[in-house]
Amino acid sequence: MKRAYNFNAGPSALPLEVLQQAQEELLNYNETGMSVMELSHRSNEFENVHNEAQSLLKQLLNIPDTYEVLFLQGGASLQFSMIPMNFLNDEQIGNYVLTGVWSEKALKEAKILGRSTAIAASSKETNYDRIPDLSELNLTPDDGYLHITSSNTIFGTQWREFPRVKGDLLIADMSSDILSKPLPIENFAMLYAGAQKNLGPSGVTVVIIRKDLLATVPSHQIPTVLRYDTHSKNNSLYNTPPTFSIYMLNKVLQWVKDRGGVAEIAKTNELKAALIYDVIDESNGFYKGHAVKNSRSLMNITFNLQSEDLSKKFLSEAKEAGFVGLNGHRSVGGCRASTYNAVPYEACKALQQFMLNFKQENQ
Ligand code: PMP
Numbered sequence: 007m008k009r010a011y012n013f014n015a016g017p018s019a020l021p022l023e024v025l026q027q028a029q030e031e032l033l034n035y036n037e038t039g040m041s042v043m044e045l046s047h048r049s050n051e052f053e054n055v056h057n058e059a060q061s062l063l064k065q066l067l068n069i070p071d072t073y074e075v076l077f078l079q080g081g082a083s084l085q086f087s088m089i090p091m092n093f094l095n096d097e098q099i100g101n102y103v104l105t106g107v108w109s110e111k112a113l114k115e116a117k118i119l120g121r122s123t124a125i126a127a128s129s130k131e132t133n134y135d136r137i138p139d140l141s142e143l144n145l146t147p148d149d150g151y152l153h154i155t156s157s158n159t160i161f162g163t164q165w166r167e168f169p170r171v172k173g174d175l176l177i178a179d180m181s182s183d184i185l186s187k188p189l190p191i192e193n194f195a196m197l198y199a200g201a202q203k204n205l206g207p208s209g210v211t212v213v214i215i216r217k218d219l220l221a222t223v224p225s226h227q228i229p230t231v232l233r234y235d236t237h238s239k240n241n242s243l244y245n246t247p248p249t250f251s252i253y254m255l256n257k258v259l260q261w262v263k264d265r266g267g268v269a270e271i272a273k274t275n276e277l278k279a280a281l282i283y284d285v286i287d288e289s290n291g292f293y294k295g296h297a298v299k300n301s302r303s304l305m306n307i308t309f310n311l312q313s314e315d316l317s318k319k320f321l322s323e324a325k326e327a328g329f330v331g332l333n334g335h336r337s338v339g340g341c342r343a344s345t346y347n348a349v350p351y352e353a354c355k356a357l358q359q360f361m362l363n364f365k366q367e368n369q
Contacts, residue, residue, distance in 0.1 A: 011353040014331030015159055015306065016181070016203040019348040024257040042253045047246050056247070059256035066259060066268050069191055069214060076213040076234065077242040077252055082181045082200040083111070084232075085211065089153065089177060089196075090116035090123075092223045092234050098150035104128035105137055106158035107337060108179060113153075126152055134161040136301040140169050151175040151195065157182035159203075160335040162308030162342065163301040168193045174216075183305045184212065185262060186347055187272035195219050201251060203305070204347045206258045209251030213237075262347065271347050278345045278354040279304040285361045292365045296340065310340040317341060320364055327360055 012019040035042040038051055045052045060075045069075065078084070089112070094100050099122045102113040116123045124146050127138035145152065152171045157164040159182045169176065170193055177196045184199040191197075196215040202208035213234070220235045230236050236244050262271055283302065286293040286309050296308040311317040317340060324332050334340035345354055 008328075011329045011356055012331060013329060013343040013345070013349065013353070013357070015335070015342065015344045016200070016346075017208050018203050018331070018344055018346050019353075020207065020254070021258065021261045021348045024254065024261050024348075027257055028254060043250045045249065047243060047249055052249055053243075055249075055253050055256050056242070059252055059259060062256065062259035062263060063212065063214075066185065066262055067189055067191060067214070072218070073191065073214055073216050074220070074238050076215065076237045077247055077255075078211045078213055078237060079209070079248055081208070081211055082108075082179055082198060085179070085198045085213070086112040086115040087119065088232050088234065089151070090119050090121045091228050091232060093151055093175075093177075093219070094119075094121040095224065096122075097148060098122070099124050099146045099148045100150055101126040101145055101152045103138060103143070103152065103154045104130055104134075105155050105163060106134045106161045107335075108159065108181070109153070109155040112155070112179060122150075129163075133296075134158065134163065135296055136298045137163050137165050140167065143169060145171065149173055149175070151177045153177045153179070155179045156184075156197075157186075157303045157305050159306050159344070160308075160338055160342075161296060162303045162306045163297045164303035164305065166300070175219075182344075183303070185268055185271070186275050186305055188268050201255055203344070204258075206255035207251050209248035210255055212255075258348070274351060275304050275345065275347065278349065278351055279307060281351075281354045281358040282307050282343055282345070282361070285358055285365075289361075289365055292369050293361065296338075305344060305346055307343045307345060308334060308338075308340060309342075314339070316368065319368070323364060324357075324360060329357060329360065 032041055036051055063075050090100050100116045101124050102109055103126050104110055113123055126144050127142045129136045129138050156178045164183060175195045176193055178194055180197045181199045182203055185204045198213045201210045215234060220238050223233055223235050265271060286295045294310045311320055321333055332341050332343055334342045343357060
């Protein structure tokens with residue numbers, strides 16, 4: 007069986023070994039005589055899967071006991087609303103660093119809810135080609151959180167270093183790079199990620215949240231299911247969770263552990279991204295990276311060719327050669343290769359070779 011070279015931005019490649027295991031277990035999970043999708047979410051079998059996934063994530067990211075791991079629904083997009091709902095009272099200000107479409111959307115939800123917001127820094131002026139310098143951060147004196155997007159899926163930038171903020175109220179959308187490298191968890195009050203890039207299939211959103219923050223959620227005016235403390239008190243089993251997605255997440259986490267953990271995965275991720283960035287840098291301008299060098303994402307590599315026609319030709323020939331998902335996001339165009347954890351080194355090597363050949367034939 008030939009697997010595609012899958013560079014989709016999300017949902018994206020899953021480890022072949024994980025898919026094969028899921029296939030083997032599909033009709034009869036753990037001798038239950040049924041698929042994992044048919045189990046009650048209150049059964050011991052499912053609770054084991056659920057608890058194992060939480061504990062593996064804690065191990066892999068070195069998450070201290072002062073944090074909780076929640077499995078929610080509604081995608082990372084629902085977090086954009088839940089964060090201001092749960093953590094901004096009338097005196098507090100939600101501070102946002104704008105680094106692309108997703109951080110703009112996060113800010114927009116806080117505004118819809120009528121909360122006070124401020125833009126702490128932005129790279130909009132340069133078409134989101136960089137992460138703003140930490141010294142540019144313009145925090146308001148009031149309490150309230152600072153929200154960042156750690157890897158910008160559409161523009162291809164990524165934070166290298168994280169700010170420490172007053173009260174340590176840093177919140178990060180890590181949808182595009184969670185589990186791709188070790189993290190200084192203690193810099194964050196909360197981080198969250200839709201699963202469909204580095205963690206598994208879509209359907210579950212992972213939230214890692216400091217326990218003391220849960221105690222600050224106001225006691226009224228927030229619908230039960232949109233309160234973080236509801237999910238924490240019920241071990242994320244307040245309502246029916248996306249059981250199959252959590253089962254797959256558990257398998258992906260085990261896969262990362264079997265590969266030596268996040269530090270080992272990070273080394274491979276650096277090598278994978280370097281294969282493609284090197285072609286861009288050594289192409290004498292034939293390929294042009296969108297992000298400035300010190301802001302480049304190791305997960306989402308964005309580039310253009312010299313003209314729109316040439317980009318189109320590149321994308322069409324790449325498609326014929328078996329590469330999937332290289333089109334840039336519909337809002338920016340150009341090309342993008344998402345090289346998440348489960349994208350094999352060999353796929354990046356093949357893309358490198360394809361880019362070199364295409365340049366040779368078209369320059
Ligand atoms: N944040 C980032 C950085 C993303 O890349 C995406 C989706 N691609 C989202 C948020 C939105 O996630 P969801 O579709 O899970 O709501």
